[in-house]
Amino acid sequence: MKIQSARVIVTCPGRNFVTLKIETDQGVFGIGDATLNGRELSVVSYLEDHVIPCLIGMDPRRIEDIWQYLYRGAYWRRGPVTMSAIAAVDTALWDIKGKMAGMPIYDLLGGKSRDGVMVYGHANGADIAETVDAVGHYIDLGYKAIRAQSGVPGIKDAYGVGRGKLFYEPADAALPSLTIWDTKKYLDHIPKLFEKIRDTYGFEHHLLHDGHHRMTPIEAAQLGKALEPAKLFWLEDATPAENQEAFKLIRQHTTTPLAVGEIFNTIWDCKDLIQNQLIDYIRATVVHAGGITHLRRIADLAAIYQIKTGSHGATDLSPVCMGAALHFDSWVPNFGIQEYMRHTPETDEVFPHNYRFEQGYMYAGDAPGHGVDIDEKLAAKYPYQPAYLPVARLEDGTMFNW
Ligand code: CS2
Numbered sequence: 001m002k003i004q005s006a007r008v009i010v011t012c013p014g015r016n017f018v019t020l021k022i023e024t025d026q027g028v029f030g031i032g033d034a035t036l037n038g039r040e041l042s043v044v045s046y047l048e049d050h051v052i053p054c055l056i057g058m059d060p061r062r063i064e065d066i067w068q069y070l071y072r073g074a075y076w077r078r079g080p081v082t083m084s085a086i087a088a089v090d091t092a093l094w095d096i097k098g099k100m101a102g103m104p105i106y107d108l109l110g111g112k113s114r115d116g117v118m119v120y121g122h123a124n125g126a127d128i129a130e131t132v133d134a135v136g137h138y139i140d141l142g143y144k145a146i147r148a149q150s151g152v153p154g155i156k157d158a159y160g161v162g163r164g165k166l167f168y169e170p171a172d173a174a175l176p177s178l179t180i181w182d183t184k185k186y187l188d189h190i191p192k193l194f195e196k197i198r199d200t201y202g203f204e205h206h207l208l209h210d211g212h213h214r215m216t217p218i219e220a221a222q223l224g225k226a227l228e229p230a231k232l233f234w235l236e237d238a239t240p241a242e243n244q245e246a247f248k249l250i251r252q253h254t255t256t257p258l259a260v261g262e263i264f265n266t267i268w269d270c271k272d273l274i275q276n277q278l279i280d281y282i283r284a285t286v287v288h289a290g291g292i293t294h295l296r297r298i299a300d301l302a303a304i305y306q307i308k309t310g311s312h313g314a315t316d317l318s319p320v321c322m323g324a325a326l327h328f329d330s331w332v333p334n335f336g337i338q339e340y341m342r343h344t345p346e347t348d349e350v351f352p353h354n355y356r357f358e359q360g361y362m363y364a365g366d367a368p369g370h371g372v373d374i375d376e377k378l379a380a381k382y383p384y385q386p387a388y389l390p391v392a393r394l395e396d397g398t399m400f401n402w
């Protein structure tokens with residue numbers, strides 16, 4: 001069996017998605033997500049110029065060997081562009097293997113460990129009242145776990161507060177738009193938000209919050225401590241994770257569970273945080289962390305420290321990634337939770353899929369492979385459009401973290 005052709009499809013049904021399609025000499029094909037928000041075309045070039053020429057003629061059944069070939073063979077290892085490209089190949093190959101075997105990917109991995117995959121949705125609003133209402137809306141939709149983000153008085157365009165309530169999408173400008181940030185105002189505000197949510201709805205639902213890399217370690221420690229009465233499921237990306245030692249300081253001060261990893265690419269980014277038990281959830285994803293083959297290594301390392309998974313699932317990860325992630329989540333023994341931000345109806349139409357949401361859980365579906373396809377004709381109607389995440393500066397003009 002041989003890989004006969006491979007090509008990259010770029011489409012923008014509301015936002016940009018990059019998809020790799022691998023075709024075999026036996027008529028079976030597989031697809032993988034290669035989307036890297038705001039740097040989409042770099043992955044396209046990596047795949048078209050450097051990966052696809054090597055793939056042609058390879059045996060698609062040798063998923064592990066092809067992974068090692070692309071990782072070790074590049075000499076320049078790791079990084080989001082490289083690892084998203086490898087992930088796309090890996091996901092497409094698992095899809096092919098599943099179709100060849102007539103099995104869903106979770107069965108190839110060892111079978112389901114659970115019936116449904118608990119997901120969290122995004123409730124956001126311009127202020128506390130709007131966010132509390134949005135949480136209520138998600139409760140009505142059946143969600144068991146809800147992430148809450150709110151506008152902060154005195155801050156224009158805080159992270160996590162979108163224009164649409166269900167389809168939050170900040171990558172909306174041809175060049176990055178400017179937002180202004182003030183951590184003190186944020187720290188004053190967030191504990192009030194969670195107090196209000198708990199007062200209104202009680203403690204039945206899981207609540208989550210994303211700090212989006214904006215705090216120093218001691219600020220994160222203060223927030224974690226202030227949020228302890230709200231009993232969060234997790235506080236995400238409390239501080240930038242380049243300096244992993246920082247998490248020691250946060251841990252010394254608070255029992256609020258910590259999650260990190262959406263911008264991690266390999267097990268090496270996670271290793272110290274996991275081995276020193278500085279986090280509770282590892283949020284690496286199929287598309288940005290080298291595909292199912294590598295994510296499995298990360299999850300297995302985490303498992304021996306009782307750290308659970310909590311894969312990133314924002315709308316900039318395509319339905320192909322969501323499908324693959326749900327198969328992974330269905331299998332992985334140390335599953336924690338899966339993020340689920342709904343894609344727009346246009347995106348769902350371009351990527352017909354088997355997965356579904358029901359009463360707070362997602363189900364991968366039992367189609368062979370990952371169960372997600374791409375309608376290439378429809379995809380062609382939505383050409384690439386440059387779109388960037390915003391940037392953030394402090395009030396005095398200092399460049400800050402988005
Ligand atoms: C996020 C995303 O979903 C999340 O937790 O942090 O909104 C993230 O900002 C985007 O995926 C970046 O592309």
Ligand code: MG
Pocket residue numbers: 210212236237262
């Ligand atoms: Mg996040």
